[in-house]
Amino acid sequence: MGNVPSTVKHCLSSEQLLLDYPWLKSWLLEKKEIVPTEVKIQLINMLSGTGLSVIEATSFVSSKWVPQMADHSDVLRGIQRAPHVRYPVLTPNLQGFQDAVAAGASEVAVFGSASETFSQKNINCSIDESMVRFEDVINSALEKHIPVRGYVSCVLGCPHEGYIEPAKVAEVARRLYELGCYEISLGDTIGVGTPGSTSKMLQSVVKEVPPQALAVHCHDTYGQALANILTALQMGVSVVDSAVAGLGGCPYAQGSSGNVSTEDVLYMLHGMGIETGVSLPKVIEAGEFICTALHRRTNSKVAQAQSVKF
Amino acid sequence: IDSQCISPVLSDVAAIDTTTHGYPECVKIVEVGPRDGLQNEKEIVPTEVKIQLINMLSGTGLSVIEATSFVSSKWVPQMADHSDVLRGIQRAPHVRYPVLTPNLQGFQDAVAAGASEVAVFGSASETFSQKNINCSIDESMVRFEDVINSALEKHIPVRGYVSCVLGCPHEGYIEPAKVAEVARRLYELGCYEISLGDTIGVGTPGSTSKMLQSVVKEVPPQALAVHCHDTYGQALANILTALQMGVSVVDSAVAGLGGCPYAQGSSGNVSTEDVLYMLHGMGIETGVSLPKVIEAGEFICTALHRRTNSKVAQAQSVKF
Numbered sequence: 001m002g003n004v005p006s007t008v009k010h011c012l013s014s015e016q017l018l019l020d021y022p023w024l025k026s027w028l029l030e031k032k033e034i035v036p037t038e039v040k041i042q043l044i045n046m047l048s049g050t051g052l053s054v055i056e057a058t059s060f061v062s063s064k065w066v067p068q069m070a071d072h073s074d075v076l077r078g079i080q081r082a083p084h085v086r087y088p089v090l091t092p093n094l095q096g097f098q099d100a101v102a103a104g105a106s107e108v109a110v111f112g113s114a115s116e117t118f119s120q121k122n123i124n125c126s127i128d129e130s131m132v133r134f135e136d137v138i139n140s141a142l143e144k145h146i147p148v149r150g151y152v153s154c155v156l157g158c159p160h161e162g163y164i165e166p167a168k169v170a171e172v173a174r175r176l177y178e179l180g181c182y183e184i185s186l187g188d189t190i191g192v193g194t195p196g197s198t199s200k201m202l203q204s205v206v207k208e209v210p211p212q213a214l215a216v217h218c219h220d221t222y223g224q225a226l227a228n229i230l231t232a233l234q235m236g237v238s239v240v241d242s243a244v245a246g247l248g249g250c251p252y253a254q255g256s257s258g259n260v261s262t263e264d265v266l267y268m269l270h271g272m273g274i275e276t277g278v279s280l281p282k283v284i285e286a287g288e289f290i291c292t293a294l295h296r297r298t299n300s301k302v303a304q305a306q307s308v309k310f
Numbered sequence: 311i312d313s314q315c316i317s318p319v320l321s322d323v324a325a326i327d328t329t330t331h332g333y334p335e336c337v338k339i340v341e342v343g344p345r346d347g348l349q350n351e352k353e354i355v356p357t358e359v360k361i362q363l364i365n366m367l368s369g370t371g372l373s374v375i376e377a378t379s380f381v382s383s384k385w386v387p388q389m390a391d392h393s394d395v396l397r398g399i400q401r402a403p404h405v406r407y408p409v410l411t412p413n414l415q416g417f418q419d420a421v422a423a424g425a426s427e428v429a430v431f432g433s434a435s436e437t438f439s440q441k442n443i444n445c446s447i448d449e450s451m452v453r454f455e456d457v458i459n460s461a462l463e464k465h466i467p468v469r470g471y472v473s474c475v476l477g478c479p480h481e482g483y484i485e486p487a488k489v490a491e492v493a494r495r496l497y498e499l500g501c502y503e504i505s506l507g508d509t510i511g512v513g514t515p516g517s518t519s520k521m522l523q524s525v526v527k528e529v530p531p532q533a534l535a536v537h538c539h540d541t542y543g544q545a546l547a548n549i550l551t552a553l554q555m556g557v558s559v560v561d562s563a564v565a566g567l568g569g570c571p572y573a574q575g576s577s578g579n580v581s582t583e584d585v586l587y588m589l590h591g592m593g594i595e596t597g598v599s600l601p602k603v604i605e606a607g608e609f610i611c612t613a614l615h616r617r618t619n620s621k622v623a624q625a626q627s628v629k630f
Binding site: 191193194195196197220221222223224226227229230231250256257261264267268270271272273300301302304305308 | 511513514515516517540541542543544546547549550551570573574575576577581584587588590591592593620621622624625628
């Protein structure tokens with residue numbers, strides 16, 4: 001069954017990546033919309049009724065860093081958990097993990113990087129140091145039989161370092177997998193990848209991690225996401241991350257898009273006869289809800305076309 | 311994870327090699343922005359702006375730029391200045407400037423204005439043909455035959471378009487066999503290349519693959535082009551699929567000009583910039599300079615007072 005997680009957390013916390021750009025942070029502070037807890041809960045509840053089997057709910061990161069996720073415990077406790085749906089939460093360290101468990105988390109995720117510089121700027125430590133932190137989280141999680149998903153960012157390029165060696169991506173993915181992550185999501189953080197670089201990167205990674213344990217998390221900043229996802233599918237990957245309405249811009253290209261839209265991904269997969277178990281009309285509905293709440297247009301071309309066609 | 315869920319992908323998409331695909335080494339881009347793009351823009355563009363756009367595109371490395379359409383200005387006011395545009399552009403060596411010629415009158419006007427390549431525009435959908443050019447597919451073929459014969463007498467090459475290849479706004483699903491039949495008829499009449507258009511952008515890699523499997527039985531892949539619309543965001547994935555099946559000519563429009571007349575506010579043509587970004591990232595030669603196309607796109611968007619539809623252009627213009 002093609003698993004299509006919807007990264008609700010990710011799409012609402014792009015501010016996390018802006019800490020190093022004070023001017024952008026102030027712009028954002030002027031403009032940013034902290035989404036009320038009840039709106040987040042309603043969004044997740046709507047997504048729970050679409051057939052999605054994985055919905056990333058929130059992030060147990062310090063509210064000092066990511067104010068948007070300050071209500072993490074309230075969100076996790078407030079949602080109506082549907083049977084057959086999992087609600088992973090991000091837990092960057094042991095403290096976050098413990099808070100997540102206290103709030104009822106039954107699946108967690110850790111977020112590593114293939115770029116040394118990005119790791120330093122994003123989570124204030126080297127890749128090696130981050131692995132030590134993750135090992136603590138993963139060991140604690142596995143003791144409690146809580147599955148852990150691993151993310152690798154910058155797999156096709158870094159905003160600071162530029163080109164990232166596929167072998168480096170493979171190494172970081174392998175380390176997370178060996179630490180005990182059941183699945184590794186490979187993120188094209190700045191959306192610069194193409195079918196060419198996606199293919200090269202995956203050729204390296206699959207030597208270290210089996211394709212069945214891989215996911216792709218493509219950003220659509222350069223319009224390449226669906227082509228990259230198609231390439232990944234053709235190479236044996238069958239898990240795709242996406243965000244309803246394509247929420248979450250790109251902090252590295254102001255005004256540009258970030259996450260690929262769940263609606264557009266579903267349209268493609270269904271058109272190819274691939275089962276997802278997800279209802280596209282219901283996802284479009286959830287997208288309309290959150291865009292109205294955020295006073296913004298959807299980034300999904302499918303949703304746009306469906307809303308106006310005659 | 312059940313890896314068997316991949317099987318439908320493998321059976322739907324031809325030429326499967328899970329590590330590398332056979333991609334063409336070179337792809338020819340047919341730039342349709344000045345014609346197909348502007349034709350679908352609401353604002354009437356002054357002649358001098360059209361000329362400047364085409365001149366800028368002529369310096370990008372593009373080898374084919376569809377310049378205008380010799381259709382009655384009653385039907386398409388945007389193209390009323392067709393002769394002035396064709397006469398006014400600075401033709402670059404190694405660049406061809408095809409023009410649309412829906413009928414013999416249009417063809418004769420085009421020749422008088424200096425056209426050296428023309429195009430005819432058929433449909434895989436009977437209803438769309440009726441509503442779009444006021445005649446059946448069979449009747450349109452008679453018209454095209456006149457144009458093509460006259461063109462070939464003058465050694466003027468003719469390109470054939472087939473619209474609605476992956477769906478029709480009126481009829482819905484279109485049989486791949488029908489697309490193949492129309493493509494074959496245009497090819498047999500003498501068109502050197504057949505551009506297959508997903509007019510309403512509803513296609514996916516699944517339907518693109520099925521349609522091409524039918525068409526390549528009638529027309530060799532080297533004589534095919536894909537003209538994908540991005541209304542549902544599927545264009546690049548569909549183009550990728552077509553490349554995997556041996557197609558090496560791609561139509562696109564600078565800045566993704568031209569909305570979709572069937573889904574108001576939605577996008578139409580795929581952006582040349584986004585296509586180039588993908589192809590270059592795959593190591594495929596196009597001969598086209600992406601920065602120069604972005605520049606031409608910025609020019610026309612400023613002139614049209616609109617944002618680009620190209621994600622590459624958007625990202626490049628703001629990144630730090």
